[in-house]
Amino acid sequence: MKGRTAAILAAGAVLALLAVLPAFVMPYHVRVGQLFLLSAGLALAWHILGGFAGYWSFGHTAFVGIGAFTAGLLHVHLKLPPMLGFAAGTLLGGCVSAAFAAVIAYPVLRLRGIYFAIALLGVSQVLGELSQNVDAFQGALGLNLPDIVPDAIRPEVFFYYCFLALAAGIFAFSAWLRGSRLGYGLAAIREDEDTARMLGVPTERFKVLTFVLSAALTGTIGAVYAYSLGYFTSGSVFRVDFSLNMILHALLGGIGTLAGPVIGAALLVFVTNVLLGRLLDVHLLVTGVLVVGLVLLAPSGLLGVLRDWRARWRRNERP
Amino acid sequence: MTAIAAAPAIIGTARAQARTITFGGSIPLSGRAAETGLNVHAGYLAAVKAVNDKGGIEVGGQKYMLDLKMFDDASDPTRATTLIQQQIDQGVDFFLGSFGSNIVLPTAAITERARKPMVQAGGGSDQIFTQGYRYVFGFFPRASQQFISSVEYFKTIEPRPRTFSVIFTNDAFSRTQADGAIKDMEAAGFQLMDRYQLPETITDVSSVLNSLRAKTPDMVICTTHDQNSLLISRQMAATDTHVKLLYQTLGPQLQSYREALGRFANSIMVQIYWDERANYKDAVFGSAKGFADTYRSINPRPLAYHTAAGAACIVVYLQAMQKARSVAPAAVREALATTDVETLYGRVKFTKDGDGDPILLGPRIGQVQKGAVEIVFPTEAASAKTVYPAPKWSERS
Numbered sequence: 001m002k003g004r005t006a007a008i009l010a011a012g013a014v015l016a017l018l019a020v021l022p023a024f025v026m027p028y029h030v031r032v033g034q035l036f037l038l039s040a041g042l043a044l045a046w047h048i049l050g051g052f053a054g055y056w057s058f059g060h061t062a063f064v065g066i067g068a069f070t071a072g073l074l075h076v077h078l079k080l081p082p083m084l085g086f087a088a089g090t091l092l093g094g095c096v097s098a099a100f101a102a103v104i105a106y107p108v109l110r111l112r113g114i115y116f117a118i119a120l121l122g123v124s125q126v127l128g129e130l131s132q133n134v135d136a137f138q139g140a141l142g143l144n145l146p147d148i149v150p151d152a153i154r155p156e157v158f159f160y161y162c163f164l165a166l167a168a169g170i171f172a173f174s175a176w177l178r179g180s181r182l183g184y185g186l187a188a189i190r191e192d193e194d195t196a197r198m199l200g201v202p203t204e205r206f207k208v209l210t211f212v213l214s215a216a217l218t219g220t221i222g223a224v225y226a227y228s229l230g231y232f233t234s235g236s237v238f239r240v241d242f243s244l245n246m247i248l249h250a251l252l253g254g255i256g257t258l259a260g261p262v263i264g265a266a267l268l269v270f271v272t273n274v275l276l277g278r279l280l281d282v283h284l285l286v287t288g289v290l291v292v293g294l295v296l297l298a299p300s301g302l303l304g305v306l307r308d309w310r311a312r313w314r315r316n317e318r319p
Numbered sequence: 320m321t322a323i324a325a326a327p328a329i330i331g332t333a334r335a336q337a338r339t340i341t342f343g344g345s346i347p348l349s350g351r352a353a354e355t356g357l358n359v360h361a362g363y364l365a366a367v368k369a370v371n372d373k374g375g376i377e378v379g380g381q382k383y384m385l386d387l388k389m390f391d392d393a394s395d396p397t398r399a400t401t402l403i404q405q406q407i408d409q410g411v412d413f414f415l416g417s418f419g420s421n422i423v424l425p426t427a428a429i430t431e432r433a434r435k436p437m438v439q440a441g442g443g444s445d446q447i448f449t450q451g452y453r454y455v456f457g458f459f460p461r462a463s464q465q466f467i468s469s470v471e472y473f474k475t476i477e478p479r480p481r482t483f484s485v486i487f488t489n490d491a492f493s494r495t496q497a498d499g500a501i502k503d504m505e506a507a508g509f510q511l512m513d514r515y516q517l518p519e520t521i522t523d524v525s526s527v528l529n530s531l532r533a534k535t536p537d538m539v540i541c542t543t544h545d546q547n548s549l550l551i552s553r554q555m556a557a558t559d560t561h562v563k564l565l566y567q568t569l570g571p572q573l574q575s576y577r578e579a580l581g582r583f584a585n586s587i588m589v590q591i592y593w594d595e596r597a598n599y600k601d602a603v604f605g606s607a608k609g610f611a612d613t614y615r616s617i618n619p620r621p622l623a624y625h626t627a628a629g630a631a632c633i634v635v636y637l638q639a640m641q642k643a644r645s646v647a648p649a650a651v652r653e654a655l656a657t658t659d660v661e662t663l664y665g666r667v668k669f670t671k672d673g674d675g676d677p678i679l680l681g682p683r684i685g686q687v688q689k690g691a692v693e694i695v696f697p698t699e700a701a702s703a704k705t706v707y708p709a710p711k712w713s714e715r716s
Contacts (some may be wrong), residue, residue, distance in 0.1 A: 028405035035401050133489050133518055140489040140519070142421060144446060155432070156404065229396055231424040231446060233491060236396055273401055284349055284393070 011175075011259075015168055022157045030156045036269040037163035038225060042242065043249035043261030044170040045217035050247065051255050052174075052183060053210050054190030055109070058117040059124030061242035063215045066100055067093030067222025068237040069131055072143035082148040090223040097219025098212045105208045112193070121243070128238030139234030145227050159228040166224065167262070170217050175258055182206060190256070252294055254301030263302055337375050337382040340646055342367070342633065343389070343411035344437070345402055345426060347418055350394030355625055356418045359441055362629025363387055363415055365614045369603055369630075376637050379644040385633070392417055396425045407433045412648045415632055416457070418625075420444035420491055427455045436652045438636055440628035444491045448672040454652050456669050458628045459592070460677040462492055463499035466542075468681040469566070469590065470503045472696035473538070476707050480537035480564060484513040486527060486551060487542045488520075496542040496568060504540075512536040521547050528560045538564040545570045549579055556583040556712045563708035564588060571687050572624070582716055584690065586709035590682035591694060593624035593664055596702070601663035603634050610663040631664035638662075 018037075022030045042064070050056045071089030074080070080088060108119045131139035149158045177183045185206045188196035197203045226232050245268070252267055253260030272287050298305045342363070347356035367385045370376055375384040388411065392399035399417060403426045406414075414430050416423050416439015423442030430437045431452045443459040459465065473480065483504055487497035494516075501511055512534055515527045531539065539562045541551055548570025555565065570576045571589035580587075595611035604610035610630060614622055639654035640646055659668045668676040675681070684696035686705055693703035709715075 026408040028401070028408040031401040031404045035397055038397070129518070140494055141491050142444070142446060155428075229400075229425050230428055231421065232396075233421045236421050239395075241395070273398065284391075 007258075011171070018164055019161075022160055027154065027156050030154075030160050032269065032273055034156055034160040034163055034228070035273060036266055037160065037167045038221065038228075039245060039249055039265035039269055040262045041163055041167035041170055041221045042218060043246045043253075043265050044167065044174055045214055045221065046246035047250045047255075047261045048170075048174060048177065048217070049210050049214040051250055051257075051261070052178065052186040052190065053207060054186075055112075055207065055211070056117050056247065057120040057214075058243055058247070059120030059122065060214075060218055060246050061237070061239050062120070062124035062127045063097040063101070063218035064222035064225065064242055065124070065127055065131060065234070065238040066097045067219030068226035068232060069137055069139070069143070070096045070219070071223035071226050072145060072232065073137070075145055076138070076143060082146045085146065086148045086227055089227070090220055093223030093226075094216040094220035097222070098216035101212045101215030102208070105211050109204070109207045109211060121240075124238060124240075124243060128234055131238060132234040137234075139238075142231055142233040142236075143226075144231050145229075147230065148227060155228075159224070162224050162228075163221075166217075166221055171258070171262065173217075178258060182209065186210060248291065250301075252291070252301055254303030254307075257301070257303045260301050260303050267302070337384045339386045340376075340378075340383045340413065340640070341386045341388055341411050342413050342415050342636070343403075343406035344415040344439075345392035345399040345417045345422065346389050346415075346441075347394040347422070348391040350392075352394045352419045352422075355441070355623075356394075357620065358623040358625040359416075359418055359629040360389060361614070361618050361620050362440075362626040362631075363389065363633060365610070365617060365626070366603060366630040366633035368617060369613055370633070370637070373603075376641070378637075378640045378646055383646070389415070392422055394419065394422065396422050400425050400429055403429050407435065411435070412646070413438075413636060413651070415439060415629075416441045418442070420447055423447055424450075427452060431455060434652075435648050436636075436655060438632045438655065440625060440632050443674075445495055446491075448670075448674040452673060453656075454648075455673050456655055457674045458632065458664070458667070458680060459675050460670075460681050461672075461674045462495035463502075464674075464677040465496055465568075465590075465681060466500040466503050467677045468696070469500070469684060470507050470509075472684045473504070473509065474507060475696065475698075476564075476705060480509070482510045482512050482536040483538040483540055484515065484531065484534075484536040485511070485540045485542065486515045486517065486524075488517050488544070488547055490519045490544075493542045493544065497540075500540055500542060509538075517547075521550055524551050524554050525558070527551075528554055528558050531562070532558075532560050535562060538562065538566060541565075541567040541570075543567060543569065545573055545576060549576050552580055552583065552587060556580070559712055561709075561711050565709065568682075572685065572692055574621075577687060577690055577692075582690075583712055584687045585715045586706050587687050588695075589685045589687070589692065591624075591685040591692065592682050593627045594683070594685075594692075594694060595622070595627075597665065597700065599663055599665055600661050601634060602638060602660075604630075604663050607663045627664050631662045631667065634662045634664075635660065635667050 046060050070093040074089045075085050111119050131137040149155045185201045188201050189203050193203055249264035250261040253264030276286055346360045347353050367387045370385050375382050390402050399422050412435055414435055414437040418441030420442040423439055424447055427437055431454050436454045438456045440458040443462045445461045445463050448461045485497050487493045541548055548567040566588040568590045571587050577584040595607050597607050599607040604613055638660045639651050639658055643650040643654040666679045668679050683694050685692040686695050688703055695701050695705045
């Protein structure tokens with residue numbers, strides 16, 4: 001109980017710090033913060049399925065794309081007032097992603113492990129191609145979204161708070177989920193799905209529900225991301241690196257932990273955009289070496305290493 | 320904060336009296352657009368080196384050296400916008416462009432809001448020039464207007480072709496240019512027979528060629544990128560799909576394309592955006608040929624028209640600064656808007672929307688003859704006459 005209170009206080013302090021940050025830093029740092037919050041939000045949304053249920057999707061960018069295109073096409077066809085269009089596009093982006101996930105859930109969730117991962121990768125590639133080649137989606141020419149940012153606020157600050165709200169919301173939802181009946185069921189599925197089913201966990205229902213929730217949250221972020229770009233093509237949103245980064249952030253921070261995806265996103269965004277931002281020729285190489293090194297030295301992620309240290313320290317403390 | 324910083328720390332004691340003009344921006348040096356990004360970047364580097372080697376540039380009685388601070392956006396718009404913002408915060412006043420409209424547009428939104436000029440040679444989509452931006456200038460005419468000079472050329476061919484079909488791929492550049500081509504060609508009285516839409520990267524066009532053999536137009540116009548153009552002409556030659564005129568916007572200008580096709584490349588038409596043999600005078604390099612010679616002496620990377628355009632972006636900037644007698648972004652922007660100068664790339668003038676003048680900066684028309692590209696239009700710049708109708712594939716030598 002004491003640990004739980006401390007964790008809530010720590011999360012609250014971090015949230016408060018992030019909330020006041022734009023007032024004290026340069027616009028560039030706000031944009032880095034925006035990128036961090038986008039990455040953290042995506043990693044947290046992926047982690048609901050990949051971390052809690054153990055179903056690693058290699059194609060979650062499909063839902064980023066669905067969210068973005070839903071918002072873009074809604075604007076093109078309905079021409080709602082900008083802020084209303086933004087709200088409706090964001091909401092609908094999540095809903096359409098959820099609906100799509102519900103449709104494909106039955107066939108893809110019958111697969112496990114690497115087969116599931118590759119199936120989702122295939123789905124994202126197919127959707128990317130469709131959005132590019134079917135005229136109705138306009139993915140080849142690109143979609144323009146209106147400027148929705150009020151005059152009184154800078155665009156980077158506006159979208160910083162949008163992504164902060166999303167990331168914080170998904171974090172809180174993850175925290176609730178982990179301690180819920182569904183969360184315990186997902187943990188059982190992750191550890192041994194057959195045994196979980198045998199013990200009465202409704203595995204199919206839990207998996208579908210989690211898949212749909214994860215897709216809805218990712219799609220919502222995708223819609224906001226589209227508005228933050230202002231103009232996007234299929235290549236801007238159906239990106240394999242989006243899918244891989246979601247996994248990488250969770251992996252670096254610690255799969256199965258609450259804060260792991262957030263810590264992983266913070267670390268990698270800082271390294272790639274701040275530390276290595278100026279190294280024209282070697283930044284990808286250095287990033288690659290760093291990631292491989294971290295995965296080899298700390299396969300359970302940074303929080304995993306921390307947990308091991310604490311356990312060892314406690315053992316040494318005992319008389 | 321201004322981009323002109325006190326110089327000693329940057330350019331050393333020998334140049335203690337000079338200040339520095341910094342050009343910033345992003346460029347894809349990795350990722351899917353890296354190949355062209357590297358070409359554009361090589362042009363920027365060549366221009367900065369040439370100016371600095373000559374002791375810098377004088378603006379309003381003050382000597383300036385140039386500094387280039389580009390970063391790799393990895394073809395990622397999010398990374399590009401983040402790092403462009405960093406440069407704005409650091410006081411960079413003048414920006415060069417990335418490659419690809421999906422990156423140029425989001426970054427241009429930031430520089431526009433900060434009222435810093437951006438001169439770019441990497442984005443030609445119409446969307447860039449229809450946002451009402453005042454500080455963004457592009458070397459290429461917007462995609463929908465890049466076919467104007469080609470239509471003028473087709474009107475001069477004797478006997479005049481009457482029908483045409485268009486092959487294009489599903490990307491912003493190819494599609495927009497195809498739409499513009501069809502509109503302009505029909506307005507000029509040419510009759511459209513078919514339009515073939517293909518995926519962004521194509522691997523086989525045999526079904527299109529079957530259709531072309533069944534319903535053969537006088538001209539086939541491909542608004543395709545280099546590799547796609549090569550695939551189309553290879554399969555046309557292999558299947559003996561003959562048309563009187565095969566026109567490809569990109570592809571035949573590359574030596575690698577012509578070497579791959581061999582004698583079959585002869586008679587194929589192509590858009591030429593830049594030719595080092597053109598008689599252009601340039602304030603920094605002396606001429607187009609002077610640029611080509613300088614470039615080859617410092618960079619082993621093959622010279623491409625994007626490289627020349629990249630170098631010309633900086634030349635145009637410098638001339639605008641000298642015209643404005645100032646390095647204040649707003650004054651330079653005003654000078655850029657009224658720019659009308661001859662550079663290594665040709666005569667540069669922007670439309671009121673910021674894209675390149677479609678006549679002055681639009682493409683010339685070339686034709687592959689005996690393995691080399693000869694300019695056939697406009698007539699005053701022509702180095703050879705058009706071979707029309709093209710010989711059948713088996714008769715090409």
